[in-house]
Amino acid sequence: MDKTPRHKGTTRGFSRVATLTQSRIRKASETRGFAQSRLLTHWVEVVGEGIAAIARPVEVSYGRGGLGATLTLLTTGAQAPMLEMQKDAIREKVNACYGYNAIARIRVTQTAPTGFAEGRVEFTPAPKRAAPPEADPEVTARAAEIATGIDSTELRLALERLASNVLTKSKRNQNT
Numbered sequence: 001m002d003k004t005p006r007h008k009g010t011t012r013g014f015s016r017v018a019t020l021t022q023s024r025i026r027k028a029s030e031t032r033g034f035a036q037s038r039l040l041t042h043w044v045e046v047v048g049e050g051i052a053a054i055a056r057p058v059e060v061s062y063g064r065g066g067l068g069a070t071l072t073l074l075t076t077g078a079q080a081p082m083l084e085m086q087k088d089a090i091r092e093k094v095n096a097c098y099g100y101n102a103i104a105r106i107r108v109t110q111t112a113p114t115g116f117a118e119g120r121v122e123f124t125p126a127p128k129r130a131a132p133p134e135a136d137p138e139v140t141a142r143a144a145e146i147a148t149g150i151d152s153t154e155l156r157l158a159l160e161r162l163a164s165n166v167l168t169k170s171k172r173n174q175n176t
Helices: 015-030 043-047 075-083 089-098 137-146 153-175
Strands: 055-062 070-073 103-109
Touching: 043 055, 043 089, 055 103, 070 075, 070 089, 075 103, 075 137, 089 103, 137 153
Parallel strands: 070 103
Antiparallel strands: 055 070
């Protein structure tokens, strides 16, 4: 009879990341007042992509007597008025996540309540700019003429770009 232990299941001794981090996530979220970490981990699904792109939950604070909590949302300055108009809809969606009317008020803040480090909000990246227009052949030729006599290829190319930018800007200012 073979005495080697058999593996149970297909994990081969490994555990899921969710089971390893669940207690730490719960502990960290409870320090911020979040009774359920699901609000933090599934923020996009709870409020939708549009709101999640402009705001994130920071804290849930409970008042004296425990009647309704206040959810603090962090957003950028330009998006705060848009978020203010959607507070009732956000509250309904968040309370649906909790399963009861846990959140009575929503407060919108443009900086983190505990310091500047948390105030650096990263939502969505800025859209990419369009490619610059094709350079004017006259400007390119003049820039190459200015940079002639430079032995270093890298330095010569850098000077050509600089000269091209300066000439393009001065040409643009003359036309206006």
